[in-house]
Amino acid sequence: MLSGERRAEVCQAGEVQLDVGGVAKHFGGVRAVETISLAVNRGEILSIIGPNGAGKTSFLNMVSGFYRPDRGTIRFEEREIAGMRPSKIAALGIARTFQNIALFGGMTVLDNIMLGRHVRMKSGVLSSFLYWGFAQREEIAHRARVEEVISFLDLEDLRKEQTSALAFGLRKKVELARALALDPKLLLLDEPMGGMNQEEKEDMARSILEVNEEWGTTIILIEHDMAVVMDISERVVVFDHGRKIAEGSPAAVARDAEVIRAYLGTARSREGLAA
Amino acid sequence: MFGSETGVFKTSYAADMALYPLPVARRTMAFLALFFLFAVPLLFSVYAVTILNLVLIAVVGALGLNILVGYTGQVSVGHAAFMSVGAYTAANLIARLHAPFWIAIPAGGGMAALVGAFFGIPSLRIKGLYLAIATLAAQFIIEWTINHVTWISGGVDASIQVSPPVVFGMALETQRQLYFFLLFFAALAVTATLNLVRSRVGRALVAVRDQDIAAEIIGINTFRYKLAAFAISSFYAGVAGVLYTYYLGIANYEQFGISVSIDYLAMIIIGGLGSVLGSIFGAAFITILPEATRLFLKHFGGMFLSHGAILNLIPNIRLILFGSLIIFFLIVEPEGLNRLWRNIRNYFRIWPFTT
Incomplete structure (x- = not known):
């Protein structure tokens, strides 16, 4: 597959897009992230796995600016972003979805996705008041891009539905659409398949791969479903107790003794389960 | 309709996104x-036009409050105070510098926007009831300041006479003349609000209301938009204050007390939070209600009560009706009159496929 080759090329080139150096985050006595360093290459799909409380979501929260790390640096495309306002980080091209969906319930699917275009649009209060002219032209131009995302994710029939009225799987999809509308260079997905049935999971996995192939978007993914992780990621990192304990290809990580102990269970306990 | x-x-995005x-x-x-x-x-009779003029002013004020409370989700009980800022700014400009209306109105709105944005700063840290209390402080601080600083209030009785607005060389002295003036500004406010809420800024405000954390993460500077909401809302309030001053011919702080702030909250709750049409319904409803009760009691109250008792009763009945209506709407139709209207309209929308 051609795009597969292209991806391999990108990885070989090994251009680091996101470079996290020794970040830490403590909440009082709770050490959510002890110390983590991680380099993410442009255009790769990287999965973060680990037991509950390993610091996966806290890590994403630091990258997207929701938490300010106590220590360490986060460089995105040669720019220090640790401690920057989340809205500014979004404007640099980092989009994310949430573990427990954070859509704007009072708005239609279309408006939710249009909000993803917010940082790419310019009209302010005055041009919004006047509307006819600049604001209208801008709305129409960005609507066209939003429609591309809508048809990419097959959301055409839901455009004018209120998101609060949608089923769980669809809301996850709309949230992905909103993140994609930002035209992100880096996409952070926090359990995009949590709570989905098998069919929805496959659908989502396909979407993630397509996003990556078509737009070359770098994707960092937190996921618990091992089958999905092994299938779609190029690299897997494993967190435990706020530390990175392993990193490598899916196959290598699955064989790693430390990972098996921390996450998959020790050999003995697995035998015990089998017996 | x-x-x-x-x-x-619809064959183009422009057609799909049209106002009507x-x-x-x-x-x-x-x-x-x-x-x-x-x-x-x-x-219409002069009396009816006079009432309608009050409705038009209330529409401007209610739209402003709805942008803040209904669309952005920031509670404010200081709306009347921001109106008084606009009223006194304009009154001073008119009385001292003979400013024409096209300076007095934007200046009143602009000053109110500045003051509103300042008192909106607590909204960056606090929400809901706590914010309500903070804006309550704005109400009292502004009222006190206007009342006690004679440079603003123009003297001991804190009222400033203003001359009527002059449009194309004609002074608008009567209520009928003023009607067109107010209609223009009400229509302008409605159109501007409709435009605001369907474009980038409006969407961002609703995003702040629905999920402020998610809004920030997708690139909306919630800090800026909360302050912008206060500023925009107070701008409308300021303009409504100036219009009211023209309507009365005098700026008087007693017209902008806490009860007026509550009236405006009632308008947008009864009309429908987060709805332009709801603001209009609510403004009309709350403004006409006291007149309607007064007329009703005048004509039918005589059957049960003496004339004096009715005169005593009128202000109390009004309060009782107010309270019970707010409770009624909160329980039965929290989305207000606008929702009732939408239910009817939606029935016809997919006609003849209505079930």
Whole structure:
């Protein structure tokens, strides 16, 4: 597959897009992230796995600016972003979805996705008041891009539905659409398949791969479903107790003794389960 | 008005995003324009026009409060105070510098926007009831300041006479003349609000209301937009304050007390939070209600009560009606009059496929 080759090329080139150096985050006595360093290459799909409380979501929260790390640096495309306002980080091209969906319930699917275009649009209060002219032209131009995302994710029939009225799987999809509308260079997905049935999971996995192939978007993914992780990621990192304990290809990580102990269970306990 | 969307096919994004996408809606707007421009001034009594003028002013104020409370989700009980900022700014400009209306109105709105944005700063840290208390402080601080700083209030009784607005060389002295003036600004406010809420800034405000954390993460500077909401809302309040000052011919702080702030909250709750049409319904409803009760009691109260008792009763009945209506709407139809209207309209929207 051609795009597969292209991806391999990108990885070989090994251009680091996101470079996290020794970040830490403590909440009082709770050490959510002890110390983590991680380099993410442009255009790769990287999965973060680990037991509950390993610091996966806290890590994403630091990258997207929701938490300010106590220590360490986060460089995105040669720019220090640790401690920057989340809205500014979004404007640099980092989009994310949430573990427990954070859509704007009072708005239609279309408006939710249009909000993803917010940082790419310019009209302010005055041009919004006047509307006819600049604001209208801008709305129409960005609507066209939003429609591309809508048809990419097959959301055409839901455009004018209120998101609060949608089923769980669809809301996850709309949230992905909103993140994609930002035209992100880096996409952070926090359990995009949590709570989905098998069919929805496959659908989502396909979407993630397509996003990556078509737009070359770098994707960092937190996921618990091992089958999905092994299938779609190029690299897997494993967190435990706020530390990175392993990193490598899916196959290598699955064989790693430390990972098996921390996450998959020790050999003995697995035998015990089998017996 | 009522119209079926069946058979209306939009072929461009511009058509899909139009303010009035349906032909029937455009016809309705044309009808309303004719009604308000010709029928009202020709057919309505002076008394009715006077009441309608109050409604038009209330529409401007209610739209402003709805942008803040309904669209952005920031509670404010200081709306009347921001109106008084606009009123006194304009009154001073008019009385001292003989400023024309096209300076007095934007200046009043602008000053109110500045003060509003300042008192909106607590909203960056606090929400809900706590914010309500903070804006309550704004209400009292502004009221006190205007009342005690004679440089602003113009003397011991804190009222400033203003001359009527002059439009194209004509001073608008009567209520009928003022009607067109107020109608223009009310229509302007409605159009501007409709435009605001369907474009980038409006969407961002609703995003702040629905999920402020998610809003920040997708690139909306919630800090800036919360302050912008306070500023925009107070701008409307300031303009409404100036218009009210023109209406009365005098700026007086007693017209902008806490009870007026509560009235405006009642308007948007009863009309419908987060709805332009709801703001208009609510403004009309709350403004006409006391007049309607007064008229009703005057004509039918005599059957049960003496004349004196009725005069005593009127202000109390008004308060009782107010309270019970707010409770009624909160329980039965939290989305207000606008929701009732939408239910009817939606029935006709997909006609003839309505079930």
